[in-house]
Amino acid sequence: xxxxxxxxxxxxxxxxxxxxxxxxxxxxxxxxxxxxxxxxxxxxxxxxxxxxxxxxxxxxxxxxxxxxxxxxxxxxxxxxxxxxxxx
Numbered sequence: 155x156x157x158x159x160x161x162x163x164x165x166x167x168x169x170x171x172x173x174x175x176x177x178x179x180x181x182x183x184x185x186x187x188x189x190x191x192x193x194x195x196x197x198x199x200x201x202x203x204x205x206x207x208x209x210x211x212x213x214x215x216x217x218x219x220x221x222x223x224x225x226x227x228x229x230x231x232x233x234x235x236x237x238x239x240x241x
Contacts, residue, residue: 162201165217166208176201177237179230181222187230189237198222202234204241209234 161170178190182197190199200221202212212218219226 164203164208164212165200165215165221166202166205166210166212169203171201171203173201175204177204177234179218179222179226179234181224185224187222187224187226189230189233204238206235206238209238 160173162173162176163170164176173193178193178195178199178201179187180190180195180197180199181187182195188195198221200218202209202218213231
């Protein structure tokens with residue numbers, strides 16, 4: 155039997171993908187929002203494909219804000235945009 159791969163849904167394209175191929179955005183208990191490159195930070199997480207079109211779709215639909223149940227500062231969107239361009 156093979157090892158079970160954790161699947162997560164991308165907020166942009168709504169596809170179920172392996173956790174490793176996605177970027178994770180986390181809202182901690184304090185309300186701080188950050189990009190989780192390790193995938194191990196505690197808090198409420200939301201996942202987005204490492205794809206520019208997917209990211210723009212998620213921003214347009216405001217799905218990050220809905221998933222994390224809070225307002226997302228513009229700096230977070232900017233750092234996500236940079237992260238995706240660097241990949």
